[in-house]
Structures are given as C-alpha cells and as structure tokens.
Amino acid sequence: MKPERLDKLLASQGGETPLSRRDAKALIARGRVTVDGVRAKSAEQKIDPETASVAIDGVPLTLKTHVYLLLHKPKGYVSSTDAGDGPTVLELVPPTLFRRGLFPAGRLDKDTTGLMLLTDDGQFAHRILAPKRHVKKRYFVTLDVPPTEEMAKRFAKGVELSDGVCKPASLSIVGQNTALVTLTEGRYHQIKRMFAACGAAVVGLHRVAIGNLNLPDDLPEGAVREATDAELAALCESAAQDPTQDK
Helix, strand or coil, rough: CCEHHHHHHHHHHCCCCCCHHHHHHHHHHHCCCCEECCCCCCCCCCCCCCCCCCCCCCEEEECCCEEEEEEEEEECCCCCCCCCCEEEEHHHHCCCCCCCEEEEECCCCCCEEEEEEECHHHHHHHHCHHHHCCEEEEEEEEECCCCHHHHHHHHHHHCCCCCCCCCCEEEEECCCCCEEEEEECCCHHHHHHHHHHCCCCCEEEEEECCCCECCCCCCCCCCEECHHHHHHHHHHHHHHHCCCCCC
C-alpha cells in the first residue's frame, strides 16, 4: 500500500475524539507519537498503515487508510453530506466509526429504505457507481395496485420516460401488491417513474441488494457497521463482471 504522511493518516482515523491535522502535528512535535516503537521524526514522515505500528502515549492505534460502512437506511434521511432537506444518513454513523471525508456512495430517496454504502474512498465508490459497470441494484417494491405480467414485459423491454427509454430491467411478482425490481442504472426516481408509466404508484421502496451484496440479516434498520472483507469482495466482484451480461 502507498505510504502516507503521518499527520494526514492520524487525522483521517476518526473515532470518539478525532484529530485534526493541527492536533496530529502538535502530538508529533511533543514526542507523543511513536512509529514501530521509535518516536516519530516529523509530521511529514511517510508510513505504511498496513505494516507500521503507531501509538499515541503508548496506546497502539489500529490504522485504516479508508473505511467502508454498511447502512440499513430508514425513512426520513437524505443521502447527502449536507443537511439541506433534513437529517442526513451520516448522522446515523456512531462516533467510533465516523471519520472526515465520509460520504454516501450512491443515493436513496428520502422515503426509500434499505442497503447503502458509506465510505471515504472515492476510487472504490467510483468503481461501484460508474454507469459503465452496470452494477445491479435490487429493490422490494410495494404498489397501490397488483403488479402484472404486462408490467414485467414493459420493464424487460425498457420503459420509455420523459428523459428517454430505460435500460431493460427485471420485474418479478412477489405478492398481491409487491414485486422485486432489478436495475442496472440509476435515474432520478426511476422505479417510481417506471411504475407510473405503467399506471401504478409506488407506496414503498426498499433496496435489498447492491450487486452480489445483499442487505445483511444482522443489520437492523437505522444501524451502521463496517463491511466485512467478504462483503467488500462481493461488491468488487459485481463491478468486475462483464457489462455486456446486463445488456
């Protein structure tokens, strides 16, 4: 892994009492930070967070270059870093997991629930979100009328909206007024608009999967936890699949 400046790395870690770059530099200047048991030379010192042993006042730190969090989003929260239209999903992150630069990788409407990824790794988020990756997203949808096979055929063909024809999508009827919808694109209010074009209104929308990653059973609504290595691998595998399989 690429070495990083010690002060920048310390300031990126978050936790109960996150450090600013100025705080980190002050601790280093006072000799309170050690790297591999040796007092840190300067704030500019480059270290590898995966191999270096760093401590403050003798207390070892668990360093992470980036953080990847899974959120079971409840209704009423906006997928943004700016609380312009209400509380943001970042307000659900506990202090022990929060860090500077954290943002929601992708969006869910304020009234939509389900799986979200929060991270401070822009490159990783781009891999998952880039339209050319065609990463599938699956939603459990509740309608005001029963879904029909005709709707499923229109979804598979590509529903025409005011901003053009959607890419083919999968619609599976689950119950009298419920269905599973899988998309490979993410237009504004896309599922609601697609059903509206078919004469139905969405009364409940819940994302159950991103690519090969399903909403974990152990993640209750409103909860946030770190993604496991296996869960991150599932996301990466989804982004690495041949885009032509979704055409």
